[in-house]
Amino acid sequence: MTTAADAPLSPPHSAATETLADLSEGAVLARIFPRLPTASAQLLGPGDDAAVISAPDGRFVVTTDMMIQGPDFRLAWSSPHDLGWKAAATNLSDVAAMGARPTALVVAIAAPPSTPVSVLEGLADGLRDCCEALAPGCGVVGGDLSASDALTLVVTAFGDLEGRAPVLRSGARPGDTVALSGRLGDAGIGLELLFRLGVDSNGVPDLARANALKLTHPTEVAAQLTPVPPIASGPIAALGGATAMLDVSDGLAIDAGRIARASGVGIDFDSSCLGERIEVALGGGEDHGLLATFAPDRVLPPAFRRLGTVVAVSASNWGAITVDGVSHDQGGWDPYRGWDGAAG
């Protein structure tokens, strides 16, 4: 692990024009680390070969997620702050989906040497602001920097189960209530708007047009670029008896299918619970809500609303998703098929 303590003394530079190539790796880290939040669980932070984190119940939850310029984001649409925020939010959501409280992150960033240092400062600020807003006490305990043609963020997040069993995808039982904390469909609409209207006449992502969209469709664009997953709902659901749970990252139908497949059941959505745009609710990706199942006699925890019911199906139909009893086909995003190679 590269650490700020490795930083040699560096001469003063003009902050406005500095690039990563103007500074040493250590000096860049020395600029970033003070902007990052300290984790309450940090026993040893940046400055050595590795960090040491507290795991009070003798276990820790871990997840990792990459965001790469091109397939995962475009710099014309997302500010550095947006990217830092989203990289934290998506990982925090995976931790919360186990019923755990997020405790710490490590962050690996690769960027072209020509990148202004201010871009990395913006990423750090986004990481910090997301942790402070969604998971107070969670902080960044270490990281690594490298060079690459495509800006790349890799966040690994940790969580504390606080003595509870993790909430798996496999625990849903027929009769359970299917419920969601979070929004449905806005992020998918935001992405569709950006690809349709946030581009110039050649289809290239365009800053001015994206900014216009942020004014005309603030909810949808923000849901896509700076999601606010209901992190606190994860531990609340676990305490409230959730039998299964996951982060809705690829669309409600696909992710519900994952719970259903892992649990050996089907899930039937009640169309009256899916709003006026049912296909959008079922298909929109990157919602980052928490989808959970609860025994039928349980009162749903705060922030969760009923969407449907877990149903018994034959083994050949495990994972089946229906709406009012009618079969629903699942699509989905795949980075190797869905990316057109562009990175603007």
Added chain:
Amino acid sequence: MTTAADAPLSPPHSAATETLADLSEGAVLARIFPRLPTASAQLLGPGDDAAVISAPDGRFVVTTDMMIQGPDFRLAWSSPHDLGWKAAATNLSDVAAMGARPTALVVAIAAPPSTPVSVLEGLADGLRDCCEALAPGCGVVGGDLSASDALTLVVTAFGDLEGRAPVLRSGARPGDTVALSGRLGDAGIGLELLFRLGVDSNGVPDLARANALKLTHPTEVAAQLTPVPPIASGPIAALGGATAMLDVSDGLAIDAGRIARASGVGIDFDSSCLGERIEVALGGGEDHGLLATFAPDRVLPPAFRRLGTVVAVSASNWGAITVDGVSHDQGGWDPYRGWDGAAG
């Protein structure tokens, strides 16, 4: 976290020609995960939003390190197996440098959609073989896949301090013996040979010439491409009373300077302990040995050999490195300044 459990059933393909674009992300993961070692500390492995790892003493060690095609490796020189091995080895070494026993890894990989699936299988095999050879019981508990123009590996590694205090960089005291477990200089010579002789007449990394070098200079090239850091020496040094320790990744002089700076001391190397090529021993990067300090009355643990002595210096000289009492200048690799932008 993306998991193999997300994999849909996929039709059989011709294994020889398959690329990532031919398969879904889930199907690729389903091909990789069975090749990876299972961690003894794994309480919940791949297949959910996050993994759960045991941390028996209520703490865990964490480090992360990126390897990116171009600044960090060339595909003409390193096989996929080599890359998987090195990505594991360098992270395991950072865990060991805290005095911890490596327990688990998570691995994020980004690759061009045109990448043969066999490349990822090779990476997985290298990760597995390195864990099995250097840190038995350590396994891969999860990961993520994405698309990128440059092959990118990001490993995050965890370790168990087994109730001990972590061995920091800051604990060296005047009079302590400076000692090393591992090799010095071979990896740096290997890299110099590859850049000088492992290229074609245009300076482009060349497979045939690299293979020839592997025959004429097997020790040096292997030290660069597939390092074998002395992972077991980390916990042994901690038990043996190491007062400070780090992984020698940027060259002995630079890394010794880090211990010296963090500890508020200087380090004087004994030239008679540095072999016949003193500048190579001091300057060669990526040795991945463990450099540690021990109180003068301690017997050095197995595999450690004396290189010098910790010396008291005035505060303005903290971090100073001398050889037989004569000042030694430190250079060093920086990804933003050292990379020429090529990625062949």
